[in-house]
Each structure stands twice: as C-alpha cells, then as structure tokens.
Amino acid sequence: MKGKGTYRLRTALIWVLINEVLFFATLAVLFLWLIPSIPNFNIQRMDWLPYLIGSSILAPLFLWSLRRRSRGLERFRDHHLGAQVAPNISTARHIIHFILWRWAIAFILLAVMNPRFGKKEVEVRYSGVDIIICLDVSNSMLADDITPSRLVKAKRAISQLLKELHGDRVGLIVFAGDAYVQLPITTDYSAAEMFLKGINTEMVPTQGTAIGTAIDLATESFSEDTEGSRSIIVITDGENHQDDAMEAAGRAKEQGITVHTIGMGSPEGAPIPVRQGRRVIGYKKDKSGETVISKLDENMLIQVASAGNGVFVRASNAGTGLGAILDEIESMDDNEFGTEQYADFEDRFQIFLLLAAFLLVIESLLPFKRSRWFHRMDIFD
Structure with a gap:
C-alpha cells in the first residue's frame, strides 16, 4: 500500500462488508442446507445461534x-507530520487481523454449539423391577419411639432408596383410613x-390404618403390560383396625406380586404428640381421657409379609x-419396560476449536506494520 500516514476507511468498509456477506452466506448454507441434508447430524446447543x-x-x-x-492521525497529517509519526501504517494488515x-x-x-454427527441408530432397552411403596400417614406415625418420628424416619429411608434405584420403576401410595395414589x-x-x-398426616382425611386397602390399590396400580418382578413395600406401625391385610397380601401373591412389610415403632409403644406449629402442646387421649399409646403390631406385619x-x-433408630x-428385590428378575431408538452422536466441536486456534496463531504472527510484500499489493487500496 502507498500510505499517507493514515487509514483508508473506504477500503476497510468495502472489505469488511464483503467479509460479513461471506459470513452470513456461510451460515445460510450451513443451517438451511447442509444440516438438514446430512443424516444424523445436528447442533446440540442451538440456543447459542x-x-x-x-x-x-x-x-x-x-x-x-x-x-x-484515523482521525487522530489526521491531526498530525494536517501539520505535515502524518508520515513521520506513522510511516508504516497498513490498512491491509488491520483488515486481515480483523x-x-x-x-x-x-x-x-x-x-460451543457443539455440532454432532450420528454414527448409528442405537436401541436402548429399559429394564428393572416395579416397586410400589405404601406409606402409613395415620396420626400414630407421629409417635417418636423412632426419632425424630416414625413418619419422618420412613420418609428419609424412602428418599435414600430413591437415590439407590437404577432403572427400576417406583410408585407411592399413602394410606390411613383410606388409600390414595x-x-x-x-x-x-x-x-x-x-x-x-409433601407427604404428611393431613393428606388422608379418614383416620385409621387400612393396610389391606393400600395393598389392593397397589396391586391395581401396576402397569398392565408388566407381568414380571413386582413388589409392594408397606411401611406402617401395623395398628390395623379396618380390613384383612393378610387376605389382600394373598391376592397380590396370586398375581405374582411380592408384599414386604416394614414395622415402624416399638412393641412398648409411645404416645402420639399433638403439635401447635413445631411445639408439642400435649398427647392424644382416648374417650376416657387416657393418653393413647401407639404400639407396633409386629405379629400382624409378619403374617402379612x-x-x-x-x-x-x-x-429402629439405627435404620x-x-x-x-431392596437387596431382596434386586435379586428378582428384571422386567423389560420398553425400548427406545436414538442416534449415537459423536461431538465434533474439536474441529472448530482447531480452526479457531489456527486462525489465532496466524493472527499473532502477523505484524501490524507494513512490509515490502504488502507494499506491492494494491488489492486493499
């Protein structure tokens, strides 16, 4: 270039516009033609477009x-100092750097958008065991012979169980005097x-411990397309006063469903606290004014199981x-819940990172000052 101690803005504008037209044309070809026409190719992060x-x-x-x-240099040029202050200014170099x-x-x-190519169609089979947990939410589950309470301890155990499941299906039923999914x-x-x-003792309006009703509801709640390993886990203190839980467990067994029971509480029992907010203001009493002691009915739960x-x-307080x-359930044969097909994609973001690194290396090696080679070029003038 034949510089005059300043930049050629019109030349820069023309080449920048040409570059932007090329950029958007490339995007149009990529997103409107190339991506739709290549099988098993997609962009993972289109939100970055x-x-x-x-x-x-x-x-x-x-x-x-x-x-x-350029305006700064023009001030020197007005005083005939432009060529002396910046004799090697190259508009071409700045354009190429940009x-x-x-x-x-x-x-x-x-x-960052992570273009991906699909190698092949992969079929994934889902399998595991179907488990429905029936949790007693009657007021007796508030007793604290198992700390902090029977219900809280049971909920924590279920939460831990959920963390250990891998592929198994799980359902929840709450029950007291009635049962609900x-x-x-x-x-x-x-x-x-x-x-x-969100489970608490106020979820079921009717008090009681309808274990049989809960087991029957759980039996009906299993998927009709599953005939393999199915288990019901009943977590309760066992104070059953309403139905024949053993008959319900027998009906479940006839359909190939295993019924397990967990007894929450102690044979000695504990009073049922009455709370106002978080504060205990007393204990539940019967019609004669005596404090109600809720005891674990261990024999009944053994018979149900x-x-x-x-x-x-x-x-117990230990667990x-x-x-x-769960170990007993995992020893059962898995059910196949279904299959799903999807393309096994491989990330190709590395290609674009390498291209970016290559361009940045070239840019870092290219000085801004004019050289003899660029002096002979007139494509940017």
Missing part, C-alpha cells in the same frame, strides 16, 4: 475503532422425591431395614 449471529457487531466496532485512530479474529470467534461459538409408577425419581417431601411371600423388617428389602 443468536450469539453467533450477534457476533456481527464486531464489524461496526472495528470500523469505528479504525475511524477513531478478518482472522472475526472468523476465529465465529468458530469458537460454533464449537400419591405418585403413579415411574422412573422419574426427581418427581418421586418431590412428592415424597408371609402371606405376600415377602419379608418383614423391624425398623429402617429398607436396604435389606
């Missing part, structure tokens, strides 16, 4: 910066955890025994 398009703001920023520098940076940033953003059977453990947190071909575990029942 606005940032890629928005990177065009670099063009006017570059021109603004060049114009600002273009290299422009495309390097574009390639970095494309790498709290969560249909699912592999969404996060949803199960959310529903579990036996009728359902399951096991009985008695909970609920849910882990032992």
Whole structure:
C-alpha cells in the first residue's frame, strides 16, 4: 500500500462488508442446507445461534475503532507530520487481523454449539423391577419411639432408596383410613422425591390404618403390560383396625406380586404428640381421657409379609431395614419396560476449536506494520 500516514476507511468498509456477506452466506448454507441434508447430524446447543449471529457487531466496532485512530492521525497529517509519526501504517494488515479474529470467534461459538454427527441408530432397552411403596400417614406415625418420628424416619429411608434405584420403576401410595395414589409408577425419581417431601398426616382425611386397602390399590396400580418382578413395600406401625391385610397380601401373591412389610415403632409403644406449629402442646387421649399409646403390631406385619411371600423388617433408630428389602428385590428378575431408538452422536466441536486456534496463531504472527510484500499489493487500496 502507498500510505499517507493514515487509514483508508473506504477500503476497510468495502472489505469488511464483503467479509460479513461471506459470513452470513456461510451460515445460510450451513443451517438451511447442509444440516438438514446430512443424516444424523445436528447442533446440540442451538440456543447459542443468536450469539453467533450477534457476533456481527464486531464489524461496526472495528470500523469505528479504525475511524477513531484515523482521525487522530489526521491531526498530525494536517501539520505535515502524518508520515513521520506513522510511516508504516497498513490498512491491509488491520483488515486481515480483523478478518482472522472475526472468523476465529465465529468458530469458537460454533464449537460451543457443539455440532454432532450420528454414527448409528442405537436401541436402548429399559429394564428393572416395579416397586410400589405404601406409606402409613395415620396420626400414630407421629409417635417418636423412632426419632425424630416414625413418619419422618420412613420418609428419609424412602428418599435414600430413591437415590439407590437404577432403572427400576417406583410408585407411592399413602394410606390411613383410606388409600390414595400419591405418585403413579415411574422412573422419574426427581418427581418421586418431590412428592415424597409433601407427604404428611393431613393428606388422608379418614383416620385409621387400612393396610389391606393400600395393598389392593397397589396391586391395581401396576402397569398392565408388566407381568414380571413386582413388589409392594408397606411401611406402617401395623395398628390395623379396618380390613384383612393378610387376605389382600394373598391376592397380590396370586398375581405374582411380592408384599414386604416394614414395622415402624416399638412393641412398648409411645404416645402420639399433638403439635401447635413445631411445639408439642400435649398427647392424644382416648374417650376416657387416657393418653393413647401407639404400639407396633409386629405379629400382624409378619403374617402379612408371609402371606405376600415377602419379608418383614423391624425398623429402629439405627435404620429402617429398607436396604435389606431392596437387596431382596434386586435379586428378582428384571422386567423389560420398553425400548427406545436414538442416534449415537459423536461431538465434533474439536474441529472448530482447531480452526479457531489456527486462525489465532496466524493472527499473532502477523505484524501490524507494513512490509515490502504488502507494499506491492494494491488489492486493499
């Protein structure tokens, strides 16, 4: 270039516009033709596309910066000092530096978007055991012979169980004088955890301990397409006063469903606290004014587990025994819940990172001052 101690802004504008047209033409070809036409190819992070398009703001920023520098140099040129102050100014070099940076940033953003190529279609089979947990939410579960209370201890144990499940489906049923499905059977453990947190003794308006009703409801709640390993876990203090839980467990066994029981509480029992907020203001009393002592009915729960071909575990402050029942369940054969096909994609962001690194290396090796080779070039003039 034949410089005059300042930058050629019109030349810079023309080449920057050409570069931006080329950039958007490349995007159009990539997103409107190339991606739709290549099988098993996609962009994982399309939410970054606005940032890629928005990177065009670099063009006017570059021109603004060049114009600002040029105005500064024009002041010296007015005093016939421009060539002396900046004799080797090269508009061409600045344009090339910008273009290299422009495309390097574009390639970095494309790498963040993570283009992926699918190698093949993969079929995934989902299998595991179906488990429905029936949790007693009657007032007797507030007794604290198991600390902090029978219900809180049971909820913590179920929460731990959810963390240990892998591929198994789980459902939640709450019961007192009646039984209700709290969560249909699912592999969404996060949803199960959310529903579990909301369980309390006020969920079932009718008091009592209808274990048989809960077992029957659980039996009906299993998926019709599943005939393999299915288990019901009943967590209760066993004070059953309403139905024949052993008959319900027997009906479940006839359908190939195993019924396990966990006894919450102690044979000695404990009073049922009455709370006002978090403060205990007294204990539940019977009609004669005597304090009600809620005791674990261990024999009944053993019989229910036996009728359902399951096991009985008695909970304590050291643990609920849910882990032992889970080991028993995991020894059962898995059910196949279904299959799903998807493309096995491989990330290709590395290609664009390498292109960006290559351009940045070239840019770093290219000085801004004019050389003899650029002096002979007139394509930027």
